[in-house]
Amino acid sequence: MQELGPSIDFSLMCVYDVQKRFGRWDDILAEPAPPEFLVLTTAYYHAHQAIAHAAKKQFDSAEEAFVKFINAKAKVPKDSQEDGLFFQQALKVAEYFVQGEIALQKEDWPVAIWYLKQAVEVEDTLRYSEPPYWLQPVRHALGAVYMKAGMFEQAEETYRKDLSIWRDNAWSLYGLGKALEAQGKRDEASIELAKHQLIWAKADEHQLTTSCKCIEHLD
Numbered sequence: 472m473q474e475l476g477p478s479i480d481f482s483l484m485c486v487y488d489v490q491k492r493f494g495r496w497d498d499i500l501a502e503p504a505p506p507e508f509l510v511l512t513t514a515y516y517h518a519h520q521a522i523a524h525a526a527k528k529q530f531d532s533a534e535e536a537f538v539k540f541i542n543a544k545a546k547v548p549k550d551s552q553e554d555g556l557f558f559q560q561a562l563k564v565a566e567y568f569v570q571g572e573i574a575l576q577k578e579d580w581p582v583a584i585w586y587l588k589q590a591v592e593v594e595d596t597l598r599y600s601e602p603p604y605w606l607q608p609v610r611h612a613l614g615a616v617y618m619k620a621g622m623f624e625q626a627e628e629t630y631r632k633d634l635s636i637w638r639d640n641a642w643s644l645y646g647l648g649k650a651l652e653a654q655g656k657r658d659e660a661s662i663e664l665a666k667h668q669l670i671w672a673k674a675d676e677h678q679l680t681t682s683c684k685c686i687e688h689l690d
Contacts, residue, residue: 484512487519488606493676494684499523511558514543518565525569525576526685533573540569561604563593568609572685575612580620587613607683608633614646615686618653626650630682641670646682649689 483505490499500523505512521536544562571586590609597604610633617626630647634640648664651657671679680688 483509484515485602485606487515488602491519491522492607492684494526494687496523496526500527510543510547511562514540514547514562515565517543518569521569522572522685525573528576530573530577533576537569537573540565557597557600557604560593560597564590564597564605564609567593568605568612571612571616575616575619575685578619580616583616584613584620587616608637608640608643611642611646612683612685614643614650615681615683615689618646618650618689619686623650623653627654639666639670641667641674641679642682644670645679646689 487499487502490496490502499519502516505516507513517536517540521533521540524530524533524536544566547558547562549559567586567590571583571590574580574586575583587609591613594605594609610629614626614629614633617623617629627647627650630643630650633643634647637643644663644667648660648667651660651663667679680690682689
């Protein structure tokens with residue numbers, strides 16, 4: 472198993488991203504720590520532990536998990552291979568994202584926005600991959616924070632940019648609709664929300680109320 476570590480590391484860490492995507496904080500916290508030879512998965516594990524603790528307002532535990540993430544991140548090889556470069560960039564996204572998540576759960580919107588914007592800048596440098604090096608677009612969280620901060624034009628811009636990259640994704644369509652609605656652009660909002668409903672109709676999840684489960688409602 473240890474010999475296979477480098478070849479499976481990238482795939483195994485995706486479980487945490489999926490749990491985060493759907494706000495399954497207790498599931499994340501119940502996950503056993505991966506073996507240490509899975510260095511990338513271990514770093515992602517601690518990052519998502521921090522995010523889950525923050526979502527549950529357990530801020531001391533979130534900070535402790537963030538320190539563990541930083542220590543684990545330092546153990547990921549900085550080799551000259553192309554994937555090594557993008558893994559390091561993805562971990563930089565995680566570093567900014569976790570700090571943004573802790574700030575947003577404290578409702579410190581300016582700090583959350585700063586960290587999430589840094590995460591977006593790094594995320595935009597990642598090359599295309601299946602699955603992506605960072606699974607959940609950071610703009611889904613950034614747009615939600617803008618909404619909570621009452622910065623509706625910035626939220627609209629953020630969701631439109633995300634839709635230019637990930638066309639017709641239901642999360643940003645919902646966020647865009649709510650951002651337009653908040654600006655009194657009801658006709659445009661109705662169009663985007665109708666697109667969202669059409670795409671989301673066959674989803675297993677209940678009706679969305681947010682673009683990121685870290686913030687339950689955009690209203």
